[in-house]
Amino acid sequence: MRTFIPTYTMSGNEHFFEGAEKLLEIWFEETSDNRNDLRNIARCDWENVLSHVNCEIISFSKNDLIDAFVLSESSMFVSKRRWILKTCGTTTPLKCLSELIRLASLNGYNIITDLFYSRKNFIRPEAQVAPHKGFTEEVSYLDTLFPNGRSYCLGSMNLECWYLYTFSRSDMKLTGPGHITDEFLDADPDQTIEILMQNLDVNAMSVFNKKNTTSASEATSISGIDKILPSMHIDDFLFDPCGYSMNGINEKGEYMTIHITPENLFSYVSFETNVAMTNYRNLINQVINTFKPGKFIVTIFANKCSLAYETMKELEVEYSKESHWKRTDMQCCNFPSYNLLFAQYSYNGKNNCK
Numbered sequence: 133m134r135t136f137i138p139t140y141t142m143s144g145n146e147h148f149f150e151g152a153e154k155l156l157e158i159w160f161e162e163t164s165d166n167r168n169d170l171r172n173i174a175r176c177d178w179e180n181v182l183s184h185v186n187c188e189i190i191s192f193s194k195n196d197l198i199d200a201f202v203l204s205e206s207s208m209f210v211s212k213r214r215w216i217l218k219t220c221g222t223t224t225p226l227k228c229l230s231e232l233i234r235l236a237s238l239n240g241y242n243i244i245t246d247l248f249y250s251r252k253n254f255i256r257p258e259a260q261v262a263p264h265k266g267f268t269e270e271v272s273y274l275d276t277l278f279p280n281g282r283s284y285c286l287g288s289m290n291l292e293c294w295y296l297y298t299f300s301r302s303d304m305k306l307t308g309p310g311h312i313t314d315e316f317l318d319a320d321p322d323q324t325i326e327i328l329m330q331n332l333d334v335n336a337m338s339v340f341n342k343k344n345t346t347s348a349s350e351a352t353s354i355s356g357i358d359k360i361l362p363s364m365h366i367d368d369f370l371f372d373p374c375g376y377s378m379n380g381i382n383e384k385g386e387y388m389t390i391h392i393t394p395e396n397l398f399s400y401v402s403f404e405t406n407v408a409m410t411n412y413r414n415l416i417n418q419v420i421n422t423f424k425p426g427k428f429i430v431t432i433f434a435n436k437c438s439l440a441y442e443t444m445k446e447l448e449v450e451y452s453k454e455s456h457w458k459r460t461d462m463q464c465c466n467f468p469s470y471n472l473l474f475a476q477y478s479y480n481g482k483n484n485c486k
């Protein structure tokens with residue numbers, strides 16, 4: 133395999149990696165021609181898209197419903213009309229949007245129904261590259277492409293927060309004809325849960341270091357990652373000397389993805405899935421018991437057709453009862469077609485297990 137250059141930041145001799153990802157999810161409007169499919173886009177075209185982001189493909193898996201790419205900095209998932217790009221370090225995902233929109237249009241998708249761009253606050257924003265040097269800059273960039281987009285900051289702006297830019301279906305027409313009318317508006321159930329963890333337990337993180345573990349599959353099973361959602365077919369990667377990424381996909385076209393920066397000074401783990409559940413409490417517990425963070429953020433998006441739409445407020449009570457976790461923030465938003473829950477927790481235990 134080719135050696136790729138990580139988007140490390142070096143300051144003197146100090147090694148630093150920004151684990152927090154920038155997450156883009158775009159849905160295109162279904163068309164009357166069933167042959168249209170984003171998965172028809174060729175690998176070399178994806179490589180070109182990713183060259184604008186400053187990352188590359190290191191592994192690939194697929195089934196009948198979804199293509200999953202492990203990247204040098206996180207992941208990309210491609211379904212018929214949905215595209216997800218999650219990249220960390222100092223990558224520049226917004227820079228690939230024009231090319232992505234052009235390729236989608238060539239493949240029959242001229243209308244974006246929903247776009248979500250989100251990220252946690254960076255540890256070192258000053259190390260980022262334009263247009264990611266701040267959320268204001270990111271919003272200005274996105275506004276040039278999506279004039280009716282809206283931006284939000286959830287959490288505490290002067291402490292820990294999570295930024296969101298969202299654009300929802302309008303009459304935005306990218307090029308030419310080929311779109312269908314409102315009667316055919318898509319209403320697939322959709323939900324996404326993300327758990328973004330920091331200050332992780334040193335022992336739990338030691339598994340993701342090549343000094344202690346010889347292969348990615350060993351790290352996957354020793355850590356218990358393979359037990360979180362057992363229906364997933366896993367494609368995993370262990371970085372040298374440390375770091376871990378995995379994509380999981382199942383027969384329903386659902387995905388999960390985990391990315392781990394184990395370095396003690398700036399440890400970070402992200403978990404994300406779109407698996408439909410009426411209640412995410414058990415899943416959240418399993419994830420935090422696997423990685424043992426000192427603090428974490430949970431975000432859940434669910435649209436009106438999703439199983440999770442009515443039930444996600446249950447989180448409001450669940451963790452507040454838990455003695456080990458103090459909920460430091462919680463916000464709910466109702467968007468036109470999605471509900472969003474944001475909650476932040478830090479460890480409040482008296483013992484040492486974090």
Ligand SMILES: C[S@+](CC[C@H](N)C(=O)[O-])C[C@H]1O[C@@H](n2cnc3c(N)ncnc32)[C@H](O)[C@@H]1O
Nearest residue numbers: 138149151205220371374375391392393394402
């Ligand atoms: C790409 S992975 C996971 C990123 C993910 N966003 C996260 O932090 O959860 C990043 C981890 O792999 C390590 N790493 C080692 N070689 C790397 C490379 N060539 N590119 C990116 N990260 C590398 C980094 O130091 C870091 O610990």
